[in-house]
Amino acid sequence: MSLSTHNLSVGYHDKAIVKQVDLTIPEGKIIALLGPNGCGKSTLLKAMARILSPMEGQVHWQGKNLHGIASKKLAQQLALLPQTQPIPEGIKVKDLVAYGRSPYTGFWGRINKDDQVIIDKMMEETGITELADQLVSELSGGQRQRVWLAMTLAQDTPYLLLDEPTTYMDLSHQVELMHLLRKLNLQGKTIITVLHDINQAARYCDHLIVMKQGEIITQGSPESVLTQKLLKKVFSLDAQIHQDPIAKTPMCVVE
Amino acid sequence: MISIRLPFVGQCLILLLLLLVCSWTSLFSWSVITITPMDALHALYNMDKESIAQHIVHDLRLPRVLIGIMVGANLAAAGVIMQGLTQNPLASPSVLGINAGAALGMATVSTIAPWFGLLGSSVAAIIGGGIAWAFVMLLGSAWRGGNEHGRLVLAGVAISALCAALTKAVIIIAEDQAAGVLTWLAGSLTDARWQTFDSFWPVCVIGLLGAMLIAPTLNLLQLGDDNARNLGVSLMWVKLGGSFLVLLLVGSAISSVGAIGFVGLLVPHMARMLAGQDHRKFLPIAMMLGACLVVLSDTVSRAIIYPAETPAGAILALIGAPFFIYLVRKRTL
Numbered sequence: 001m002s003l004s005t006h007n008l009s010v011g012y013h014d015k016a017i018v019k020q021v022d023l024t025i026p027e028g029k030i031i032a033l034l035g036p037n038g039c040g041k042s043t044l045l046k047a048m049a050r051i052l053s054p055m056e057g058q059v060h061w062q063g064k065n066l067h068g069i070a071s072k073k074l075a076q077q078l079a080l081l082p083q084t085q086p087i088p089e090g091i092k093v094k095d096l097v098a099y100g101r102s103p104y105t106g107f108w109g110r111i112n113k114d115d116q117v118i119i120d121k122m123m124e125e126t127g128i129t130e131l132a133d134q135l136v137s138e139l140s141g142g143q144r145q146r147v148w149l150a151m152t153l154a155q156d157t158p159y160l161l162l163d164e165p166t167t168y169m170d171l172s173h174q175v176e177l178m179h180l181l182r183k184l185n186l187q188g189k190t191i192i193t194v195l196h197d198i199n200q201a202a203r204y205c206d207h208l209i210v211m212k213q214g215e216i217i218t219q220g221s222p223e224s225v226l227t228q229k230l231l232k233k234v235f236s237l238d239a240q241i242h243q244d245p246i247a248k249t250p251m252c253v254v255e
Numbered sequence: 256m257i258s259i260r261l262p263f264v265g266q267c268l269i270l271l272l273l274l275l276v277c278s279w280t281s282l283f284s285w286s287v288i289t290i291t292p293m294d295a296l297h298a299l300y301n302m303d304k305e306s307i308a309q310h311i312v313h314d315l316r317l318p319r320v321l322i323g324i325m326v327g328a329n330l331a332a333a334g335v336i337m338q339g340l341t342q343n344p345l346a347s348p349s350v351l352g353i354n355a356g357a358a359l360g361m362a363t364v365s366t367i368a369p370w371f372g373l374l375g376s377s378v379a380a381i382i383g384g385g386i387a388w389a390f391v392m393l394l395g396s397a398w399r400g401g402n403e404h405g406r407l408v409l410a411g412v413a414i415s416a417l418c419a420a421l422t423k424a425v426i427i428i429a430e431d432q433a434a435g436v437l438t439w440l441a442g443s444l445t446d447a448r449w450q451t452f453d454s455f456w457p458v459c460v461i462g463l464l465g466a467m468l469i470a471p472t473l474n475l476l477q478l479g480d481d482n483a484r485n486l487g488v489s490l491m492w493v494k495l496g497g498s499f500l501v502l503l504l505v506g507s508a509i510s511s512v513g514a515i516g517f518v519g520l521l522v523p524h525m526a527r528m529l530a531g532q533d534h535r536k537f538l539p540i541a542m543m544l545g546a547c548l549v550v551l552s553d554t555v556s557r558a559i560i561y562p563a564e565t566p567a568g569a570i571l572a573l574i575g576a577p578f579f580i581y582l583v584r585k586r587t588l
Contacts, residue, residue, distance in 0.1 A: 046481075049485060050484070051481050051484055051485070071484075071487045071488065071489040072487040073487075074487065075485065075486055075487030076487075079485060080481070080485045082479075082481040082482065082485070085479065085482070086342075086478065086479040086482075088477050088478060088532070089532065090527070090531060090532040091477065091532050095533070096478070099474065099475060099478060099486065100486070102471075102475060102486045102487065103486060103487040107468070107471060107472075108471055108535070109471040109474065109535070148482075151482075152485075155485075155486070
């Protein structure tokens with residue numbers, strides 16, 4: 001009930017990308033946003049994180065309009081990992097992760113002991129502890145992605161919005177990330193993530209939301225959502241649905 | 256990047272010492288009437304009313320040095336804020352048209368519309384600079400942030416050229432005032448007196464304190480607009496507040512001594528090399544470096560064609576232009 005959209009339209013340059021969406025994010029779950037390129041997944045995520053202002057309709061956080069909430073307070077509730085990240089010059093990994101604590105520090109940004117504990121923990125969880133003293137600009141794409149993720153996690157918010165968090169990561173780090181998301185979920189966090197890999201979404205997420213051309217086509221558990229008809233309709237894909245032999249979740253195989 | 260990694264406090268102390276030495280040297284060197292180094296000190300705390308040398312130090316040289324320090328600190332801080340707000344390494348009052356706009360404002364007031372002089376030349380400079388800055392930001396679509404680096408600089412160059420042309424036109428129309436305006440355009444500390452100091456220092460203190468207050472937020476802007484917003488930064492207020500501070504800092508400096516360029520471009524980069532990317536550290540370093548640089552150029556400006564004076568702005572341009580070229584070559588914009 002905490003995060004919901006009401007007749008929400010968002011876009012760029014007067015052109016709506018997300019069209020009149022009514023959506024309530026189920027609390028306490030890992031939710032995947034799926035859909036073909038340009039369907040408005042990222043735009044919807046950005047609107048829910050208040051990066052974009054609605055052209056029409058509203059986003060509500062705990063029953064109140066998102067745009068009426070103080071910036072700093074909201075940053076303690078919602079954290080977004082954007083899809084593309086700048087490469088900041090001359091900033092060390094540990095300093096970047098520490099910036100994740102800025103919604104909690106005083107205006108001067110001084111890090112106290114409690115902050116440091118969270119920073120160290122998140123660096124450990126994302127496996128970047130040994131990179132702490134390196135410059136962010138010197139890392140590989142996958143390493144950098146994990147550093148940004150650690151910063152977002154250091155924000156320690158009950159809701160996490162991730163836009164393709166697995167970008168640039170090799171398979172083993174992708175799997176590690178999905179396990180980490182489950183661990184955070186079990187600690188009580190609600191996680192909304194855009195994913196490209198349908199099978200990954202079906203295996204690791206509780207709730208799938210499928211979008212096409214700015215509208216929500218269907219949502220629900222992986223079993224109920226993933227059907228041959230849906231894959232044809234949304235992705236124009238001829239595929240069969242099988243059961244994953246290990247996780248027992250649905251899995252699509254392209255014909 | 257060259258990195259000279261002294262502890263932060265050490266760097267501050269060394270720069271402070273350097274600033275004191277530069278200021279002291281500036282108090283006694285290259286004077287037509289001989290001033291001894293001791294005269295310079297005596298004039299500060301134990302003035303001998305009979306000594307002409309000490310009167311020169313107290314009445315002419317001291318305000319000049321103090322104004323030089325403030326101008327340097329102001330322009331350096333303005334450069335740091337502008338580079339932080341626009342995420343553009345070339346952003347500075349001179350490149351993005353504020354200097355030219357402020358100059359146009361000043362020239363218009365002192366020639367065509369002297370009745371406006373009631374409001375004071377600082378106000379004219381701030382308004383002129385503000386209008387130019389607003390145009391540059393709109394043309395360069397700087398509010399959108401991101402990869403518009405080239406566009407912003409282009410807009411700055413275009414607006415600067417336009418303002419410079421208009422300023423020239425104004426000077427031609429009101430020829431009798433031209434000499435004064437031209438000296439002023441070059442930027443010189445020759446006419447810096449206690450009177451200027453008195454009206455300058457309150458604005459300077461407010462501007463520099465404001466700059467320090469905004470420093471931690473500039474750190475977050477380095478992470479890109481989306482991340483900054485996500486971390487609880489209210490972008491619109493930061494950009495408006497930052498722009499206001501820049502106008503305050505640049506406008507007050509320019510109306511005191513004229514259009515001194517390059518400090519705002521040069522010094523932030525030097526400060527980053529010394530203190531790293533944390534604005535909380537390199538901003539105060541930049542202020543002190545800027546102060547040193549302006550006081551030093553002012554001293555040199557008296558030495559070059561002694562006993563006549565070259566405008567300090569010209570000396571700074573001589574140092575600044577090669578550094579500018581170095582930056583353009585080194586950075587991928």
